[in-house]
Amino acid sequence: MPEFTDRVRINVKGGDGGAGCLSFRREAHVPKGGPDGGDGGKGGDVVLVADPRKSSLIDFRYKHHFAAERGTHGKGARKHGRDGADLVLSVPLGTVVTALDHETMEPAERLADLTRPGERLVVAPGGRGGFGNPHFVTSVRRAPAFAERGEPVSDRWIELEMKLMADAALVGMPSVGKSSLIARMSAARPKIADYPFTTLVPNLGMVRTDEYEYVVADVPGLIEGAAEGKGLGHDFLRHVERSAVILHVVDATGGLEGRDPIEDLEAIDLELATYDPELAKRPQVIVANKIDMPETELAVSRLREAAERLGRPFAAVSAITGQGIRTLEALTGDLVERERDRREAELAEEATYEREWHGARDGERDGFSIEREGEGAWRVEGAAVERMVVQTDWDNDEAVAYLQSRFERMGLDDALAAEGARDGDEVRILEMAFDYVGLREDDLPERADGPDLEIWDADDEGARP
Numbered sequence: 001m002p003e004f005t006d007r008v009r010i011n012v013k014g015g016d017g018g019a020g021c022l023s024f025r026r027e028a029h030v031p032k033g034g035p036d037g038g039d040g041g042k043g044g045d046v047v048l049v050a051d052p053r054k055s056s057l058i059d060f061r062y063k064h065h066f067a068a069e070r071g072t073h074g075k076g077a078r079k080h081g082r083d084g085a086d087l088v089l090s091v092p093l094g095t096v097v098t099a100l101d102h103e104t105m106e107p108a109e110r111l112a113d114l115t116r117p118g119e120r121l122v123v124a125p126g127g128r129g130g131f132g133n134p135h136f137v138t139s140v141r142r143a144p145a146f147a148e149r150g151e152p153v154s155d156r157w158i159e160l161e162m163k164l165m166a167d168a169a170l171v172g173m174p175s176v177g178k179s180s181l182i183a184r185m186s187a188a189r190p191k192i193a194d195y196p197f198t199t200l201v202p203n204l205g206m207v208r209t210d211e212y213e214y215v216v217a218d219v220p221g222l223i224e225g226a227a228e229g230k231g232l233g234h235d236f237l238r239h240v241e242r243s244a245v246i247l248h249v250v251d252a253t254g255g256l257e258g259r260d261p262i263e264d265l266e267a268i269d270l271e272l273a274t275y276d277p278e279l280a281k282r283p284q285v286i287v288a289n290k291i292d293m294p295e296t297e298l299a300v301s302r303l304r305e306a307a308e309r310l311g312r313p314f315a316a317v318s319a320i321t322g323q324g325i326r327t328l329e330a331l332t333g334d335l336v337e338r339e340r341d342r343r344e345a346e347l348a349e350e351a352t353y354e355r356e357w358h359g360a361r362d363g364e365r366d367g368f369s370i371e372r373e374g375e376g377a378w379r380v381e382g383a384a385v386e387r388m389v390v391q392t393d394w395d396n397d398e399a400v401a402y403l404q405s406r407f408e409r410m411g412l413d414d415a416l417a418a419e420g421a422r423d424g425d426e427v428r429i430l431e432m433a434f435d436y437v438g439l440r441e442d443d444l445p446e447r448a449d450g451p452d453l454e455i456w457d458a459d460d461e462g463a464r465p
Contacts, residue, residue, distance in 0.1 A: 037076060038080040041071030098111065130147060171248055173251065179218050180320065209329050212330070246279070288315070
């Protein structure tokens with residue numbers, strides 16, 4: 001039997017983008033061939049896909065790092081680099097994906113809830129490929145001697161949490177006979193013994209009758225305080241969230257401890273409502289089990305009265321002899337069908353249904369922010385400016401000059417001046433630092449290009465003038 005794993009943390013990384021090519025056409029009898037460097041290929045994405053054939057997250061139990069293929073570099077003769085292959089990871093239906101803070105490893109953002117077959121989530125986008133030098137041709141720059149580097153991407157940690165996608169969930173105190181019931185109702189063969197907490201992981205079974213077909217889950221036994229996390233409460237209760245119908249199983253004998261069935265009923269109701277108030281509104285069938293045992297008539301009668309008082313359907317069964325099982329299956333099947341019809345009606349009213357989410361790309365907007373970092377120092381952040389910096393070839397003076405012109409066109413120079421930047425101030429973007437140089441009005445040439453930035457590497461102490 002495959003091991004059941006329902007929560008894992010994995011590290012994912014998209015492929016880096018390939019570098020653009022610096023190349024010029026070289027042919028006989030063509031003395032002034034133009035630039036013909038190809039673009040670099042895009043890095044592959046890491047993609048999660050909801051797969052109904054998967055029943056757990058066991059594939060991620062022992063392997064935690066996943067990386068997509070990088071894009072290849074461009075070549076001469078306008079030969080573009082190949083895009084890196086996507087890495088597709090299959091996950092079970094009902095997988096909740098959460099981004100984790102890279103430093104604290106605490107949950108930071110819920111990315112998606114994959115509940116339908118084929119739903120896709122790009123959790124680690126690949127980097128953009130760099131442009132080859134033909135992209136930088138202008139009326140005055142006919143032979144650009146630079147190209148872009150590929151965009152590198154960072155890894156990220158995510159948490160995958162599987163919540164069972166069952167139509168009906170069996171809940172109740174430990175040892176009330178839930179495992180015996182699922183074995184009787186379906187072909188599931190869970191571990192069964194006459195002591196508490198026999199079931200440590202959820203079991204799924206398919207129920208098929210002449211009229212109905214649905215999935216039922218045997219959720220491990222709950223105890224008082226489960227909603228606050230006592231025992232394995234949170235681990236068990238989250239598997240009930242997905243279920244359309246709750247089968248609340250009560251031991252009519254009171255169990256080995258001689259518990260009162262009504263008190264058991266009320267205790268589990270309280271735990272469900274405390275964990276998630278919506279669970280209290282879920283269709284629920286009260287199931288009195290072990291009615292084959294002697295002296296259970298009074299308990300069954302009391303449970304039936306409680307069900308009538310609460311307005312819930314009631315079934316008295318014996319998982320051992322099979323008494324009442326067919327009635328319970330039909331009753332559950334009818335409720336499941338109603339819930340399916342209701343859910344389909346809700347989906348039909350939705351204007352759009354997005355089948356693919358993209359994991360948040362840090363600062364995807366093209367804008368930027370400026371923040372003072374002490375006296376004479378400024379920090380500039382934003383996806384666009386950071387991407388420009390990492391894709392610039394810093395060993396090529398022409399590429400650096402082009403970066404400066406891009407900063408000017410996007411308004412960075414003017415924004416720094418508006419914030420109060422002065423000559424000699426340090427401007428920081430990622431790991432690079434720039435000396436801000438503001439031009440005086442009488443120093444401006446005939447066509448002013450605005451303030452300038454002298455660029456140096458923050459990691460090279462001897463580079464700064």
